[in-house]
Amino acid sequence: MSLDPPYKSADAVVTAVREIPSPYVPPDVLGQLLENMNSQIDQINALLRLDYATIIRIFAVANSVLHGNEEEVVKVNDAITNLGHGEIEKILDDARGEASFPNLPRKLFSLTAFWNHCVTVAVSAETIARFLHEKDTERYFLCGLLHDIGRLLMLTAMPRLYAISMLEGRYKVRSLQSQELRIFGYDHTEVGVEAIRYWNLPSFLEEPIEHHHSPTDSHQQVSLTVVTHLADAMAHALHLGQSGEIMMPKIYSHQIQELGIQPAHLHELAVETVTAVSPLLIRNYSSIDENQVR
Numbered sequence: 001m002s003l004d005p006p007y008k009s010a011d012a013v014v015t016a017v018r019e020i021p022s023p024y025v026p027p028d029v030l031g032q033l034l035e036n037m038n039s040q041i042d043q044i045n046a047l048l049r050l051d052y053a054t055i056i057r058i059f060a061v062a063n064s065v066l067h068g069n070e071e072e073v074v075k076v077n078d079a080i081t082n083l084g085h086g087e088i089e090k091i092l093d094d095a096r097g098e099a100s101f102p103n104l105p106r107k108l109f110s111l112t113a114f115w116n117h118c119v120t121v122a123v124s125a126e127t128i129a130r131f132l133h134e135k136d137t138e139r140y141f142l143c144g145l146l147h148d149i150g151r152l153l154m155l156t157a158m159p160r161l162y163a164i165s166m167l168e169g170r171y172k173v174r175s176l177q178s179q180e181l182r183i184f185g186y187d188h189t190e191v192g193v194e195a196i197r198y199w200n201l202p203s204f205l206e207e208p209i210e211h212h213h214s215p216t217d218s219h220q221q222v223s224l225t226v227v228t229h230l231a232d233a234m235a236h237a238l239h240l241g242q243s244g245e246i247m248m249p250k251i252y253s254h255q256i257q258e259l260g261i262q263p264a265h266l267h268e269l270a271v272e273t274v275t276a277v278s279p280l281l282i283r284n285y286s287s288i289d290e291n292q293v294r
């Protein structure tokens with residue numbers, strides 16, 4: 001088998017993936033809530049926004065040329081209202097793409113564990129934003145939810161080669177991000193930002209996704225980027241979900257403290273994150289099993 005990546009650039013990976021795999025099954029109550037869309041919009045939002053695949057589809061359709069919005073749709077409630085009941089139902093039907101995800105060894109990568117990582121980073125980012133008295137905390141949630149989406153696209157497009165890069169990284173004790181660069185020539189942050197542009201997702205997502213492992217390179221969306229960076233580290237430290245990366249990400253403490261978050265605040269933020277995210281996680285996998293690979 002050749003170890004030559006079949007896709008030579010980040011944007012080639014994005015265009016190669018037609019379905020975004022997700023293990024999320026929305027609860028039955030969502031159908032009833034959608035019947036009364038205008039009065040239940042916040043409850044509908046709370047269920048839909050948990051799933052990265054659904055959020056991507058909702059924003060992609062709401063911001064598509066066919067939908068004719070002159071301004072970029074950046075809020076989940078606005079996207080839901082724009083699309084309406086029928087279109088949301090169609091998106092949910094289309095979202096049942098779990099079967100299309102490659103069957104990788106569970107100790108190497110679990111789609112459910114990845115989903116849990118995304119939700120944990122989203123909830124943690126929103127918790128930190130609230131602590132910082134940010135007004136639009138939903139933006140932080142969305143950055144956290146989608147920060148590693150590039151990794152899922154790389155895995156979906158090139159499962160065998162990506163699995164080998166994971167295995168080699170674990171054997172040689174290298175970060176998965178450095179393995180991505182070494183084997184593919186681009187990493188999940190580059191694929192992620194290309195995906196945001198390709199799907200017409202809100203542009204505020206670009207910098208936090210591109211620089212969540214290098215927050216010193218962020219200049220326009222510094223707060224969103226540094227909070228996403230900290231929330232990712234917190235999810236790793238708390239062992240809630242798994243991104244595929246087994247190394248603790250490098251932490252840029254100076255940038256975090258510049259935002260007004262001191263080491264003494266971290267315990268409180270961690271407790272709030274665990275309390276808020278625990279009821280949302282998909283439980284049918286064991287993080288203890290997966291940690292045995294370390």
Ligand SMILES: [Fe+2]
Nearest residue numbers: 147148212213
């Ligand atoms: Fe990442």
Ligand SMILES: [Fe+2]
Nearest residue numbers: 147148232243
């Ligand atoms: Fe992550």
